Amino acid sequence: MPLDAAPYLVALDAELRAIVSAPEPVHAPLYNMLRYHLGWAAPDGGALQGAHGKRLRPLLCLLTCEAVGGAWRRALPAAAAIELIHNFSLIHDDIEDDSATRHGRATVWKLWGMAQGINAGDALWSLARLAVYRLGGQGHPADTVLAVARRLDETCLALCHGQHLDISFEGRLDVTEQDYGKMIAGKTAALLSSATATGALLGGAAAPVVDALARLGHELGLAFQMTDDLLGIWGDPAVTGKSAASDLLARKMTMPVIHALRWEAARGEAQLHALYASAKTDDEALAAMLARLEAAGSQAYVRQQAVAHQGAMLAALGGLGMENAAARELERLALGIVGRER
């Protein structure tokens, strides 16, 4: 019988709401921006039910804590911090990418302007950090709290390193698979890795186990991002909520494109290169780009890479020999990463 995720999500939601709470009425408009972004409120502050993200990262943290033999509730502050770090980075990314919508809703900066948007992201990040000190209230000693705080701060720096590379890749057609690997290691894998690592740390795992689980989260993150890249080109618009081949239209330098450009260059060709350098976004140009990716076998190649990272993750998990429901749920989550539809 699969583990029921509901109790984890309910407890996480309560923790998040306790953290993201205006200390006095004068600051309520700022906190409404954050509540709106988190899916709890309408733009006017009115309560909303339902719609929020997948909560993949905090679930990984809680399940890892339990899988190594810890009490998952004692990891809730770290799980909440990780989800808030993820969301702070989304608020800033939406400004940096000039994105007007996210999951079909207007982005924070689009509703409240760029200045309030940047500041709202900064505020959410501050709250994420303050969440970490709640671990003390769960009985964790100061050096454990410090170890978690430090890992999360190192992760935030890695996010910025990855984001810097991502932005600087724009308009460049010479990005290598190695460059790309450094970019997604920071931008995506670091936070998933710190989710499993902090879960293990708070569950009382020994250092080698924490390290193994950190690597496992890293592999999962790479598989996750490569799948995202596949969905950005071949995802079903009805399911992803984005336009067809949206990453090609935006000329994003994702792994399938990097692969196809390299394949072309090796053959002395430059059709995709020329299309990517052009501003064309009509159906004909789109079809031509997709045909080049098809000819290069880029979809199959990237899928293969994603499956390989997923496999490395599952092998690492198996190697730890954790025979319990939480470990099986981690396995199930990992299996759902590649092949997901959104």
Next chain:
Amino acid sequence: MPLDAAPYLVALDAELRAIVSAPEPVHAPLYNMLRYHLGWAAPDGGALQGAHGKRLRPLLCLLTCEAVGGAWRRALPAAAAIELIHNFSLIHDDIEDDSATRHGRATVWKLWGMAQGINAGDALWSLARLAVYRLGGQGHPADTVLAVARRLDETCLALCHGQHLDISFEGRLDVTEQDYGKMIAGKTAALLSSATATGALLGGAAAPVVDALARLGHELGLAFQMTDDLLGIWGDPAVTGKSAASDLLARKMTMPVIHALRWEAARGEAQLHALYASAKTDDEALAAMLARLEAAGSQAYVRQQAVAHQGAMLAALGGLGMENAAARELERLALGIVGRER
């Protein structure tokens, strides 16, 4: 004989440079943005000598540590973290305020674009946080490091609270002195307060002394911001590097303006109100605004308030009975806040 600040500034500079250092060459362009902002590099990354900020906040931290009987070098990581938090907030403020220059140099976002600018600020903030863990290397126990980290995180949240109010005051002519007080408490006083508090904490002061020094930094911060407000209207452009009455031209809602608007309203008048609501920036409009501020006695009023906060700070300092060179230097710094020319 006044205390020589040079050894403190030299050691601080070394600490800052050790923290803001690219971990691998691929990230050098990001770190060059940070080095540029800190005054160490030209836009192309070439080393620069000289020009940097006043370093008021880290000096307050180091001197307070020494004044309470601590070894100031052991507070260097916290002093560096505080200076980096200040600078991260400047990078984001420059974007939020649409400022093209700072101290006569192009701002980070103006040189590298808004996306890289936001991300560079985030990276500097991450580095500030990571600096705090260097306190462990100075022999401070985990609970002291946690106490410093927590205070700095609370300060960052207060900065965001203050910044939210500041942005939301734009275009509003009904801002009260109480609203203004909440805004500058977060935007300016919180960081000066955490400079003195963390210095005291790391110097081994007892909790009541830490609290007293935190309040002292808060008072100093209020006096500092009020003086800034005075300089934004009556500062000498040749010294401040800004245009004459720049805050009036930008319609900033600073304390002298709030005072004059209230004075007007009490008399049933609305000349400044009408001018502030208009888009006029010609010499005639400027002269008319200055005349209203003069009639209301706003310059004298704000100066009096600044002096009162400075006095409260000096009284608190005197009350602590610290008879040493560092305490005298703190007093000298405080005396220089009001009446400074830039």
